Amino acid sequence: MRNENFFSVRMRASKDGAHENGGKHISGGELISTYDNLKNAVNFLLEKALTHTRGNPDFMQIQFELIEETITKLLPLHTATNEVESVQEGQILAVSLLMKSGVPKKSIERAFQLIDEYPNLRGAILVNIWNGERIDDRHEKGVRVSRMDWLTTNFEKWANYFTIPRSQRIKEALVLATKVNSHPATISELCWSDDPEYTTGYVASKNLGYQRITNLKEYGDEHGCRIFFVDGRSDIDSYIDYLEKLPIIVQWEEENAT
Template sequence: MSKGDFYSVRMRASEDGAHELGGKHISGGELISTYDNLKNAVNVLLEKALTHSRGTPDFLQIQFELIDKPITKLRPLPIGTNEVESVKEGHSIAQSLLEIAGVPRKCIEKAFEQITENSGLRGAILFDIRSSVRIDNRNEKGVRVSRMDWLTTNFDKWSDHHKITPSLRVKEALVLATKVSQHPATVAELCWSDDPEYITGYVAGKKIGYQRITRLKEYGDERGCRIFFVDGLSDLHAYIEYLEKQPIFVEWEEENVTRIN
């Protein structure tokens, strides 16, 4: 991929005004596109914003800009699914997975205590596993991971191999989790959507892969959660710069396939 060949296309939508003026977040999304495909990319994000179950936006912003950094290719995290019958069971599984990933039990308990007060954020919060405190200083904005994508044709091959129905939601979540977990300071991620009709969430990390949990909130609940548990973070600015600015493509290659150069 040559420098200047790709564009980052990003969308945000809210109700009752723009986000920074107190508007309710409705939807967000992004793609990496060639110049020739920009119109299609914009239409995909527009459709997502106008058909979201959280409501009808009265503020919508779509922007694109030239990517001026080399794009890093990452392999998708291994995927697993944990079937649960209740939110309580889902949270218990999530906490166990976080502990396996390397997050101390005390830190996990502290983070879960603060989930409700941080549920209205537009982005993620960064939680230090040593001090058990939030360290991003972004208030309601949080940290929004950006400049990432997965070519649909490659994602469809991955889905077919894993016998998973292709889903834009799974694609976007796995791309984000893969990028976040790639950074050396990331220990784990905990996430569930603010979409009231979607109750599945996940825990992800280098040690555990991408672990879907089928029930992490009640149906109809608009409160979401996204926490990045970090350790050894000597440069907060550089970490956020990676999340927001480093462009990545997820690319899957079937195991045991001989490549011919």
């Protein structure tokens, strides 16, 4: 995808000051845009931040930069939705899916402890599957996956084919899960939103795909979770560089359905 220039457009918004000054995280977003569409991309992210259920931000940063690397195309992960009646049932299912993906139970238990230790986490925690310990040094900031997108027309084509809601939430989550789990060091991922009104989360992995779970936290809870279970024998600096810097576009065609 080098016939025209593409730009990485990023937004972060917080309340009571910037994130690094202790401000409460409100919203974040990622897009890849052509130069001609930059105004629309910025306006989309601006609207997302100004209308978020976590509150009204008093700090926002929107920036864009030219992507000089070749953009990698990735197929979206296989998608399934698991309906559960309670948070307890949802979290039991999440643990089961993580174990099926190859994460030892003790490492999963340690990961849930880390969730409680970092209630205001803004990015992802990287957990070594072999001992359950955190292996990034980002503290409350975490690791933020960046430079990724899915053209809306192609996403809607995919959603219509599989009779999946054309939800911006699903699109953004699946793009991120696809990028993260495309790296050989990723064993699995656990995520739920910090949006107090959205209780659906997911487990994702190469062999299970993107498994949505309808109740992974209580309604009204503003604490999110994003944990990447990683093969700790891998080069972690290179892995983080992939998450933060390698540009990807998710793209699907009907012939990919099988």
